[in-house]
Amino acid sequence: MDSIISFFSDHLLMIYLLIFTIILGFEVISKVPTVLHTPLMSGANAISGVVIIGAIILIRQAQPDDYLTLSLGLIGVVLGMVNVVGGFAVTDRMLEMFKKKVKK
Amino acid sequence: MDSIISFFSDHLLMIYLLIFTIILGFEVISKVPTVLHTPLMSGANAISGVVIIGAIILIRQAQPDDYLTLSLGLIGVVLGMVNVVGGFAVTDRMLEMFKKKVKK
Amino acid sequence: MKLGVLKEINDTRVALVPEGIKKLESTGLTFLFEKGLGDTAMFGDELYAVHGQIVDRSLLLAESDIVVSIHPLSDAELKGLKKDTMVIGQYQPFMDQDITVRLQSLGIRGMSLDMIPRTTLAQSMDVLSSMASIAGYKAVLEAARLLPRYFPMMITAAGSLKPAKVLVLGAGVAGLQAIATAKRLGAQVEAFDTRRAAKEEVQSLGAKFVEVEGAADDTAAGGYAVEQSEEFLKRQRAEVQARATKSDVIITTAQVRGRKAPVLIDAETVEQMMPGSVVVDLAASTGGNCALTQDGKTIQHKGVTILGDSNLPALMAEDASKLYSNNLINFLKYWMKDGAMNLDLSDEIIGGAFFTAERS
Amino acid sequence: MKLGVLKEINDTRVALVPEGIKKLESTGLTFLFEKGLGDTAMFGDELYAVHGQIVDRSLLLAESDIVVSIHPLSDAELKGLKKDTMVIGQYQPFMDQDITVRLQSLGIRGMSLDMIPRTTLAQSMDVLSSMASIAGYKAVLEAARLLPRYFPMMITAAGSLKPAKVLVLGAGVAGLQAIATAKRLGAQVEAFDTRRAAKEEVQSLGAKFVEVEGAADDTAAGGYAVEQSEEFLKRQRAEVQARATKSDVIITTAQVRGRKAPVLIDAETVEQMMPGSVVVDLAASTGGNCALTQDGKTIQHKGVTILGDSNLPALMAEDASKLYSNNLINFLKYWMKDGAMNLDLSDEIIGGAFFTAERS
Amino acid sequence: MLLESITDLAYLVGAIAFVWGLRLLSSPDSARKGNILAAIGMAIGIGATFFVKVHTGNETTPNNLVWIFGGLIAGGGIGWVAAKKVQMTAMPQMVSIFNGLGGACAVVLGLAELNNALSDMGGGAFFIAVLALVIGGVAFTGSLLAFGKLEGFIKDSTIRVPQPQLFNFVLLAGIIASAVYAFMHQTTDGMTWVLVLLAISLVYGITFVAPIGGADMPVVISLLNSFSGLSAAAAGLIYGNNIMIVGGILVGASGTILTVLMCEAMNRSLVNVLIGGFSATGGGAGTGEDGIAKEITLNDLAIQLYYSNSVMIVPGYGLAVAQAQKVAKELDDLLSGNGVDVKYAIHPVAGRMPGHMNVLLAEADVPYPKLLDLEDANSALPSTDIVIIVGANDVVNPSAEDDPSSSIYGMPVLKVWTAAHVVVLKRSMSPGYAGIQNPLFFHD
Amino acid sequence: MLLESITDLAYLVGAIAFVWGLRLLSSPDSARKGNILAAIGMAIGIGATFFVKVHTGNETTPNNLVWIFGGLIAGGGIGWVAAKKVQMTAMPQMVSIFNGLGGACAVVLGLAELNNALSDMGGGAFFIAVLALVIGGVAFTGSLLAFGKLEGFIKDSTIRVPQPQLFNFVLLAGIIASAVYAFMHQTTDGMTWVLVLLAISLVYGITFVAPIGGADMPVVISLLNSFSGLSAAAAGLIYGNNIMIVGGILVGASGTILTVLMCEAMNRSLVNVLIGGFSATGGGAGTGEDGIAKEITLNDLAIQLYYSNSVMIVPGYGLAVAQAQKVAKELDDLLSGNGVDVKYAIHPVAGRMPGHMNVLLAEADVPYPKLLDLEDANSALPSTDIVIIVGANDVVNPSAEDDPSSSIYGMPVLKVWTAAHVVVLKRSMSPGYAGIQNPLFFHD
Numbered sequence A, B: 001m002d003s004i005i006s007f008f009s010d011h012l013l014m015i016y017l018l019i020f021t022i023i024l025g026f027e028v029i030s031k032v033p034t035v036l037h038t039p040l041m042s043g044a045n046a047i048s049g050v051v052i053i054g055a056i057i058l059i060r061q062a063q064p065d066d067y068l069t070l071s072l073g074l075i076g077v078v079l080g081m082v083n084v085v086g087g088f089a090v091t092d093r094m095l096e097m098f099k100k101k102v103k104k
Numbered sequence C, D: 001m002k003l004g005v006l007k008e009i010n011d012t013r014v015a016l017v018p019e020g021i022k023k024l025e026s027t028g029l030t031f032l033f034e035k036g037l038g039d040t041a042m043f044g045d046e047l048y049a050v051h052g053q054i055v056d057r058s059l060l061l062a063e064s065d066i067v068v069s070i071h072p073l074s075d076a077e078l079k080g081l082k083k084d085t086m087v088i089g090q091y092q093p094f095m096d097q098d099i100t101v102r103l104q105s106l107g108i109r110g111m112s113l114d115m116i117p118r119t120t121l122a123q124s125m126d127v128l129s130s131m132a133s134i135a136g137y138k139a140v141l142e143a144a145r146l147l148p149r150y151f152p153m154m155i156t157a158a159g160s161l162k163p164a165k166v167l168v169l170g171a172g173v174a175g176l177q178a179i180a181t182a183k184r185l186g187a188q189v190e191a192f193d194t195r196r197a198a199k200e201e202v203q204s205l206g207a208k209f210v211e212v213e214g215a216a217d218d219t220a221a222g223g224y225a226v227e228q229s230e231e232f233l234k235r236q237r238a239e240v241q242a243r244a245t246k247s248d249v250i251i252t253t254a255q256v257r258g259r260k261a262p263v264l265i266d267a268e269t270v271e272q273m274m275p276g277s278v279v280v281d282l283a284a285s286t287g288g289n290c291a292l293t294q295d296g297k298t299i300q301h302k303g304v305t306i307l308g309d310s311n312l313p314a315l316m317a318e319d320a321s322k323l324y325s326n327n328l329i330n331f332l333k334y335w336m337k338d339g340a341m342n343l344d345l346s347d348e349i350i351g352g353a354f355f356t357a358e359r360s
Numbered sequence E, F: 001m002l003l004e005s006i007t008d009l010a011y012l013v014g015a016i017a018f019v020w021g022l023r024l025l026s027s028p029d030s031a032r033k034g035n036i037l038a039a040i041g042m043a044i045g046i047g048a049t050f051f052v053k054v055h056t057g058n059e060t061t062p063n064n065l066v067w068i069f070g071g072l073i074a075g076g077g078i079g080w081v082a083a084k085k086v087q088m089t090a091m092p093q094m095v096s097i098f099n100g101l102g103g104a105c106a107v108v109l110g111l112a113e114l115n116n117a118l119s120d121m122g123g124g125a126f127f128i129a130v131l132a133l134v135i136g137g138v139a140f141t142g143s144l145l146a147f148g149k150l151e152g153f154i155k156d157s158t159i160r161v162p163q164p165q166l167f168n169f170v171l172l173a174g175i176i177a178s179a180v181y182a183f184m185h186q187t188t189d190g191m192t193w194v195l196v197l198l199a200i201s202l203v204y205g206i207t208f209v210a211p212i213g214g215a216d217m218p219v220v221i222s223l224l225n226s227f228s229g230l231s232a233a234a235a236g237l238i239y240g241n242n243i244m245i246v247g248g249i250l251v252g253a254s255g256t257i258l259t260v261l262m263c264e265a266m267n268r269s270l271v272n273v274l275i276g277g278f279s280a281t282g283g284g285a286g287t288g289e290d291g292i293a294k295e296i297t298l299n300d301l302a303i304q305l306y307y308s309n310s311v312m313i314v315p316g317y318g319l320a321v322a323q324a325q326k327v328a329k330e331l332d333d334l335l336s337g338n339g340v341d342v343k344y345a346i347h348p349v350a351g352r353m354p355g356h357m358n359v360l361l362a363e364a365d366v367p368y369p370k371l372l373d374l375e376d377a378n379s380a381l382p383s384t385d386i387v388i389i390v391g392a393n394d395v396v397n398p399s400a401e402d403d404p405s406s407s408i409y410g411m412p413v414l415k416v417w418t419a420a421h422v423v424v425l426k427r428s429m430s431p432g433y434a435g436i437q438n439p440l441f442f443h444d
């Protein structure tokens, strides 16, 4: 109990931030039209590839001879990068149809 | 310069929070219809009365014989409370016209 | 094979117009046209001449293998035809019950376009539909001409005038077209029919449907109205009476195939209508929906004008001829190819139209 | 003061209908009605009897202080009137230039309803507007009756028919109403006029305006058309010719006050029109906008029907009478109170209508 | 520790209530709920403040509850009564004055903080306290002046600042200078300079608002509102109080965007409002059909209509020219679907031919019973909430009633001015067929 | 210190770019910009990570840049090629697999962290690492299965879990149990249990997705996407990395709401999708006029129409019954205003009387040149982008062409199936006048 309380107090601002980010996430999405569901999902998916940063850090803080960690990190970077680059690129392709014509 | 940097680092989360709050403030308001401008302004005004909390704290941390601070605090509480109560009440009255009829 | 097109005797229309004849090429027919056949429908002989021979009526009757017209040939003329000649027109075997026997005794074959079933597939040959549609349109125009009042509502500096109330009885093809036209002109339109589906059909044109409860069902009768019980007709007459006295125009189209048209408006009703009001009775030729109707005449009864005319399409000769002609062409192409008739009597359309054939 | 209402001799309408007479109470008038005056307009004598005396024509003429009618009285009858009698009707002093002199010589005063200025304020007394409106409506109905084709477009199983093309020349009150009615019936409508404002007015009814460049301006003429230059008329005729050959119906309403109507369609144009097409000429009484027009007659010229009639409102006697009557009532109330006439000639409306008064 | 967590949690809940409340406030159906939610958030925040750990020298301090409750009750009472008594039409003024008081409260806090701790303040703390003081001060006097202007106590022309931009710039410089000076003389005569600072801020508030004209007042109030939000946030920073910070920033941000939106709704830019002073630019719709379509899809009018009971559409020749009959019918359908009673008032001479409006409205399929003629319409108008005049002019011209020199004097017209609200949709102020001006359009 | 501030700032900017990018992504006009903005944010974030201070025992660590760049180039290359090569129709699968990889990345991070530091981890840190592991694992296998199902590698019926809810519950319990066990044996055989935990998570991902049917797949992908967002946030907590936390939470939140929206668009609840498995509920529009109005104001179709080049409206008797001609005209106006070429295909027997459609469309003021008869329409259809069938049935029935047993065989019909897309607006699947089924409606 105590540790929860102290965790709460210690990370108060972080909690504010998380909650406000969640609200913001809701708010930003809540009026999206149906056609954009898939591109939006795809774009959000690319953003979730931000996890790659963790993999980079993992490698950076590994000892040069700690091959297990380095390998894990490498796998992480590759996976994450596929997610990030592929995600944004696919989203962009999906969105191509929307550029075609703007109000004349 | 250094102090700015350290300020930035020390209050990083606070800065995130502030910025996200600002974005949230924008986002939440950005689609408001014109008729709601005045009530919304009035409601926001009532919320800005949150400053009253500062006045309460001011009184609470004052020495019982520090009449200057106490008086200042009292003035603050009165002013803030007028803002808060009056603000919410007026907003509610403005919004009365909107309750009259809901879709049948 | 020679197809002869007659000039109508008591009609302004013509059964075949020059425009579509080219489409009949595949049938392998050659054409004989009676002199002056299209004059009243705005198609001069010169337009026909390019497609065939312009001949006298007698020659045409004597030489044609197929004789087309709108109205039936007189018995006298029928006798002058070659044996096995095919006559095509609106022979109405349902009305003229022994026409079949008369033709068969002469060895003449007959196809009646009004006997083509009212199915979706046969629509392109359905002369009843195309002519009824014109009749409905014309009925409203005639009513508007005869009514001494405006159809549309008018709020003007010289006073506000209420829109005319139009009551349409029988919402078949003619009735629906009448509804549409009257609505277009700005009248307030109500309609009656005994068919179930009619209510929705009337509403689909934005008009009001006046229901009389207890109509006999008709779903089995292939879309044609069935005869209704006497009690029902009485109640309906009562309702019509009530509405009619408030109507400026009544257009009646109610017909029951092969029978006398039901009387929906009796003399008393007419007398209660506002002076100047108009009744247009499209069922005049089968006795009329109004008791006072005289077929082919426009009469005045206590200030109410009653127009009895089942042949309104003749008032719009050109388009009426075009449509009739298209129907006829589609029909001919349906069973004729390269000069050969392919009369498959089991086919719903051919079997329906071929009224001199032995039926199974 | 006695007001006598005459039965029209060559018209179905009547100048005053029973409905509105009550509104004249404040004028202090008593009424004499000619026997049978409202019969053709669907107003029986019994309806009039409650408001005044039903009398013979001669008695009425002899006794009335004010005589109202639609068409002017004949000279013979004018002579039989009391001195100082006021006659009210459509005396058209612009057309019949010496009517003023004739009346003045007889000591009779005259008010012509067609001389009321066309201002917003005078609208409620403006018989030209209310009658022109009916004429426009009726013109289209007559055209639709005479045209052997549909007005609306029809895509049917028996073929697709194009909508009729209607050309309206002169977009005054009658022309606009014709445009509206033809559009309602589903025709494609184009219109011509020389007034600047007409373009917008035509478009405000959803029709197409066909401009001919270089029309003389008219803003000074109080809304009435001014005469156009010969060169302009020529170009206009050329344009009309081009349009007319493609039109199914032409309705002409172009008039220039106090002059012969401009000829907009010459014989040659008519001859190039499709057979069956219809011309309705509302300017027939002032010579007609079509060279071939014969006033009051429907003629055929090379397959084209030409209807010349400036008195179409008579075909809708009841409503036409109502509107005329309302106009008349509003006019009477404007200057008559408790039996006293208050003829302020400086008033635009009274001064305009009072054509036997000395003008300043 | 536990208590602290609970107050922290309460503040968090309060802050979320603010956010969510504002969110709800921005849609008409939920606005009322949003206001109440925000009020609840405020109550939670105030309640929690009694349990917040405060830094008193003396641990046994009785927390001076009497002072607090006294203040709460007094302030609450005043606010409540003022809010309930105020006339509907005077609400913007009320908001303005409330806002001013909020600003004043921030001023008080800044003052108290500076007074108590000026001598040993760090740069950051000093900056924050001064911020609360200055922004609060500007919001205070600015709001009071706005109130005065709206109430009509103070005419737009009463306070004339020569060269207002330059003047205000000088004041701003003065504020900064005295702040710096006060900080440099922290331990000696700092407080004097703080008071100078305050004085200049108060003056600045007045000179800031003074050049702005009547119709632009709501924009200014909104801006001042966002100021007082910022001052609250600054005060929150003084006490490291999260709910104050979040609430204040939220109001600051949403107030700013709201201000911009209000300017947009008036077709003006914020800069234009602030600098332009009395500008003559009017509403300015588009032209023709566009104009009409644009006007009536306008959120504002739409909602006003949506919540009304009866609407009367007065069509005229302009409707015909714009071929707006369908648009009118759509509006009708929309409103009717929501239970609003929509009628059309047809003047006998509306349009350019007898029955012109009849033709068009029939084309748009308006049912006949919805069409009222002159007499019926005039008897229905006084009980009508909103009249929408679509391209009519002569037929609604009050001159026909009250100006004997008018060429249409004596003609019966539609007395639209007897209805509660009148909206006019036309391209310009130009006259109609009869060529005469319509005084109706020059009313408000 | 300075470097640290700069990376902090870069992260802040990146996080804001994520938020703003998502915001732009949710409106069609700006979506592309939003995607690019988010990508820029990501680039900034990745770039800044090279300068982040890391906690290495060895200060002189060369930072293993080769490993990093190798990974970046390899991964980037694969992702780029995959994204460019993929068929338009296979995009959802692609998204799914990308998402799975992101989840796998989180698994790797969780594993590495646990492996390196399990023995001396606090409860919070352990919890966070396990969270990354479990959620990432579920997202990983779940996404792969979703991919397989969409690609058709795996049939809906291939993996049948008996009693899926119970089964999944047991698995969840297993995950929690092994987590607790691993934590309790932190120093001894903890890692073994971590691997058990991971295995169960991976299985759970499969059993979670297995019962869900083809049409619901996008919803599941969206949900798994929000999972991988959460796992990224958890991983961010491991490293105390703000951009990961914010980005992850943002995706978690917006992914969740997006999932709910997708369910709503299908008229289903999320629970229904997850539990119901193969449900037979179809689209289900309203009835009558409402139905139509609702359908065509539907955002989705609207935008599809908006961006098309040519639209053909095929009216039938249903349009007449619903009196939807005005609505159709409005749609027409809207699209025409946007440069879309809108035509109406009028079949000769559409409706219940000759010229029925002509009457109605004329009433709605559709210009005649927009009406195509059968022949013209059939020659225009193949080059039409979208056909909207409004209450027509018999007249668009392909049986007339290809089913000799049909009672309308031989009748010329509108060959709507030659157009790129066909949208049918009617109340149900019931037949028309001729009483025969229309196979068109049973295509896709």
Ligand SMILES: NC(=O)c1ccc[n+]([C@@H]2O[C@H](COP(=O)([O-])OP(=O)(O)OC[C@H]3O[C@@H](n4cnc5c(N)ncnc54)[C@H](OP(=O)(O)O)[C@@H]3O)[C@@H](O)[C@H]2O)c1
Pocket: D119, D120, D121, D123, D129, E287, E288, E289, E291, E292, E315, E316, E317, E318, E319, E321, E322, E348, E349, E350, E351, E352, E353, E354, E355, E356, E390, E391, E392, E393, E394, E395, E396, E425, E426, E427, E428, E429, E430, E431, E432, E433, E434
């Ligand atoms: N009924 C008849 O038989 C007849 C015949 C001829 C003349 N008149 C006369 O016409 C007048 C009718 O009165 P009214 O009130 O209907 O019309 P009006 O007084 O002529 O006014 C029409 C108004 O519509 C506005 N307008 C024009 N086009 C517009 C557009 N596209 N969009 C929006 N607004 C537009 C114009 O103002 P903006 O330019 O500012 O937009 C104008 O003020 C009367 O004076 C009547 O006497 C009637």
Ligand SMILES: NC(=O)c1ccc[n+]([C@@H]2O[C@H](COP(=O)([O-])OP(=O)(O)OC[C@H]3O[C@@H](n4cnc5c(N)ncnc54)[C@H](OP(=O)(O)O)[C@@H]3O)[C@@H](O)[C@H]2O)c1
Pocket: C119, C120, C121, C123, C129, F287, F288, F289, F291, F292, F315, F316, F317, F318, F319, F321, F322, F348, F349, F350, F351, F352, F353, F354, F355, F356, F390, F391, F392, F393, F394, F395, F396, F425, F426, F427, F428, F429, F430, F431, F432, F433, F434
């Ligand atoms: N043109 C003529 O002269 C004439 C005369 C009589 C008969 N017919 C026949 O009528 C048929 C016409 O074909 P069609 O394609 O126009 O019509 P249809 O085949 O009769 O189909 C009409 C469709 O509209 C739908 N519908 C009904 N009410 C609706 C509403 N309120 N909202 C949305 N949809 C609605 C119905 O499906 P749901 O119930 O699923 O909504 C129905 O399938 C042909 O078979 C023709 O032969 C024509």
Ligand SMILES: NC(=O)c1ccc[n+]([C@@H]2O[C@H](COP(=O)([O-])OP(=O)(O)OC[C@H]3O[C@@H](n4cnc5c(N)ncnc54)[C@H](O)[C@@H]3O)[C@@H](O)[C@H]2O)c1
Pocket: C118, C119, C120, C121, C123, C126, C128, C129, C132, C169, C170, C171, C172, C173, C174, C175, C192, C193, C194, C195, C198, C222, C223, C224, C225, C228, C253, C254, C255, C256, C257, C262, C264, F349
């Ligand atoms: N398949 C097609 O495309 C197509 C095309 C045209 C017509 N049809 C169908 O053919 C049928 C006949 O149409 P029609 O116009 O030739 O009909 P009709 O001329 O035989 O009769 C006219 C109408 O009068 C009605 N009627 C009969 N007795 C009545 C009474 N006592 N009171 C009131 N109304 C009465 C009938 O119900 C009918 O609607 C209709 O069902 C029609 O739908 C089908």
Ligand SMILES: NC(=O)c1ccc[n+]([C@@H]2O[C@H](COP(=O)([O-])OP(=O)(O)OC[C@H]3O[C@@H](n4cnc5c(N)ncnc54)[C@H](O)[C@@H]3O)[C@@H](O)[C@H]2O)c1
Pocket: D118, D119, D120, D121, D123, D126, D128, D129, D132, D169, D170, D171, D172, D173, D174, D175, D192, D193, D194, D195, D198, D222, D223, D224, D225, D226, D228, D253, D254, D255, D256, D257, D262, D264, E349, E352
């Ligand atoms: N104030 C009002 O409310 C009101 C009401 C009705 C009419 N008016 C005005 O009165 C005036 C007269 O209307 P009217 O209908 O009696 O007009 P009219 O009958 O005298 O003439 C009919 C139309 O023919 C047109 N015309 C004349 N010469 C032509 C030519 N050569 N070619 C083509 N068109 C030609 C005229 O411009 C006019 O529009 C109009 O300006 C009208 O607006 C005003």
